[in-house]
Amino acid sequence: MRWILLLCTLGMGAAALLPLLGSAQDEMTIRFVRDPDPAPDFQMKDVDGKPVTLAGLRGKVVLLNFWATWCGPCREEIPSLIALQKRYKDQLQIVGMLTDDDDDDSLHKVIEAEGINYPVVLATPEMRVEYGGIPALPTLFVINADGRVVQKHVGLYNPALYETEVRALLNLPVAAKVGTFEDTGEIFLKHADRASMLPGVNMMKLTAEQRTVALHKLNAETCDCGCKYTLAQCRIYDPACHLSQQRAAEIVKEASGGGAKDAAPASSDPPKP
Secondary structure (H helix, E strand, O other), X not given: OOOOEOOXXXXXXXXXXXXXXXXXXXXXXXXXXXXXXXXXXOEEEEOOOOEEEOHHHOOOEEEEEEEOOOOHHHHHHHHHHHHHHHHOOOOEEXXXXXXXXXXXXXXXXXXXXXOOOOOEEEOOHHHHHHOOOOOEOOEEEEEOOOOEEXXXXXXXXXXXXXXXXHHHHOOOOOOEEEEEEOOOOOOOHHHHHHOOOOOOOOOOOOOHHHXXXXXXXXXXXXXXXXXXXXXXXXXHHOOOOHHHHHHHHHHHHHHOOOOOOOOOOOOOOOOOO
């Protein structure tokens, strides 16, 4: 399981918070999906053999936390998740979705050492696919009381953000503005066809009609990097992929009739000789 990309350094987690938290003088803003999809259901047993089902958690806010015992940032956020579960124990359920392949004894030792007070289940490959592939750890899905995914966080985040989202979904007072957004692939890759902009793809010189043509091709063609995603999905989930970036630039140039000077992929790397 250690092929999973670790995007979750402390620095990146803090950087990811900037658009949400703003400056110290600004009021926090949280955002939920406007028309959220139902969370993929599961019926599993935790590491102690007790049943855990998403249907059985209906009526509570649920945080699905995909993590691994070898992931440092994953372990770092466990104490804040424990505190959150304890504080809202009757209205919130955190579920640890473990991606480890270690033996049961090792897993139990880690869970006991950390003092985890919420169920931990072994996330099957099928479950990881249903939730979008989980290319980085930790990844946390926020599910409302109706069983719908309203937000996703990748990397290490400020515990205050999680608590604010939980409180807002429980209709409790929050010191934050609450907004909505349309899922254009940020939550589920199947909605990448809604995206009007993609990471590292410069379509500023295209007309509206040309942009539509380019986006159609980007959502129809599969990336050659082996990810099995469309080019649009690969750009969203793996912005560092040079293959999808290069092919996307070619598609933008084709859509422009070959005249888009800015069709080259957005990159700070110097041109190769």
